[in-house]
Amino acid sequence: MGEKLLKIAVIYFLIAVLLGMFMSMTHNFNFTPAHAHIALLGWASLGIAGLIYILYPKAEASKLGKAHFWFHNIGLPIMMIGLLLLEGGMVTAEPIIGIGANITTIGIILFVINVFRNVSAAGRK
Numbered sequence: 001m002g003e004k005l006l007k008i009a010v011i012y013f014l015i016a017v018l019l020g021m022f023m024s025m026t027h028n029f030n031f032t033p034a035h036a037h038i039a040l041l042g043w044a045s046l047g048i049a050g051l052i053y054i055l056y057p058k059a060e061a062s063k064l065g066k067a068h069f070w071f072h073n074i075g076l077p078i079m080m081i082g083l084l085l086l087e088g089g090m091v092t093a094e095p096i097i098g099i100g101a102n103i104t105t106i107g108i109i110l111f112v113i114n115v116f117r118n119v120s121a122a123g124r125k
């Protein structure tokens with residue numbers, strides 16, 4: 001699961017950088033919040049979580065880890081699609097962002113509990 005997260009994270013990295021390049025070239029900065037969240041919740045947060053799971057197999061193997069994986073990876077794309085639609089001018093997309101954000105937040109709460117329970121010297125590789 002750790003390695004899978006690293007591969008998902010680099011895809012978010014690529015999307016974030018391409019969106020950043022698009023904004024720079026077109027001088028259209030409407031998509032800045034989506035760019036920042038794709039970079040930070042996708043690339044940075046998922047990448048760091050992946051490294052933590054690789055370093056702490058007990059956290060990786062726990063039900064909390066698996067639940068975090070799915071909540072984060074289902075919630076974030078929903079939230080980002082909603083945000084991109086909103087920034088593109090579709091004001092009715094706001095509930096989509098809310099649904100995705102709630103799912104992602106639940107995943108992150110589970111991740112925090114998992115780190116407190118299962119990240120310890122005893123559970124380290």
Ligand code: HEM
Nearest residue numbers: 016017018019020021023024029032035036039040043044
């Ligand atoms: C080639 C790579 C990148 C390009 C071309 C790029 C481009 C941009 C542009 C054009 C903006 C909008 C600036 C503005 O509205 O004044 C921006 C904002 C931002 N970028 Fe990037 N970016 C890149 C990589 C990254 C990465 C890797 C991260 C984080 C891991 C990141 C995080 C942010 C954040 C947080 C903002 C919002 C800053 C603010 O509104 O004050 N960017 N970026």
